[in-house]
Amino acid sequence: MLIQQIGNNTHQQDCPSKEISYAKIFWTFFRVGLFTLGGGLAMGTVIRYELLLKNKWINDNDFMSEFSTATIIPGSIAVNIAYLQGNRLRGRMGAATAVIGTILPSFFIILAIVYFGLPYFDHPKVVAFFRGSALAVAGQLAFTGFIFSKRLLVKWRNLIICLISLFTVAIIGLHPIWSLITAAVLGYFLPRKNNRTPIQPSG
């Protein structure tokens, strides 16, 4: 992926040199859809595990950049990131494969629940299990936050941008999109020193 960024004539290429099969894309995103609780931002941990640690399809910088693109585009983050990744690996067909893989588990699980499972959701044992796993979801959110912080909060400038956009959503209580817009505007206008991280060569 790194080479793709550096090379000027290679970045037009749609897929990496070694083709990844549709079945593999489908199965990877099927697991993303199946193994995530809590939705949206909490899914970051599993998506990162599947795409970055397990399959090595992206690096941490690309992951954060694509996760952010997926967040700012309307709709479910997981579906958006599935589209972006699938598209990068195998073009539009890859994107379709990844999106279908992501939504199928939810779809069938919910159908199974409305057909058979609804009464069980009030059972105290089930409630206790989900109370425990909800705490793990909180831990996952914290973990995604940790990954982002470790990479991004390395400069005072970034910390300030982050705090101001946190202010818009947490203190003023605006819609989350304003937090993203605020951060984008600040990121554009606040000056930054000319030291670049070695991973992101100038384009």
Added chain:
Amino acid sequence: MKVIIELIISFIIIGSGACGGGLVTIPLIQHEMVSIRHWITFDEVARLLAIAQMTPGPIAINAATFIGFQIARITGSIMATLAVIFPSLIILLSLTPLLKNIKNNEKMKRISQGIQLGVLSLILFAIWSFGWVVIKSWLDLLLAIAAFLMLIIFENRVHPVLVIVLCGIIGLIIY
């Protein structure tokens, strides 16, 4: 037939308005389903959200499948699910060719790094608001922190879902 078209329109609106992840979808669903369409009551929304949180996958998809089923059985499920992802697919389809070209643009890089910081602030806010709901005692806090530490320590050796299952089992024992 009319109800299915209304269902599709509602979920297209939900799909195009939800920006920033599952927690944002929830007020939109409430607004569309309860205040405008009167399809379900507030109590049902609360129940639906509990189920959507407890079941795997994106909350918007879970909610669409669930509400679609309440309104028009299996047809409703399929239509609502497709409708809720339709807006993002159209946006992505038209945007991805552009994304490639602007990726190496210096101005776009600054904007995109800004957005990453915005996403981080949303994550921090989600930790706060979600934590506020689920953490009710010191024991809860301890378990959440333990889950966080497990994820850090076993970063690339253990699938994150195992941490969720493990915490569920611990919950089963202690609550």
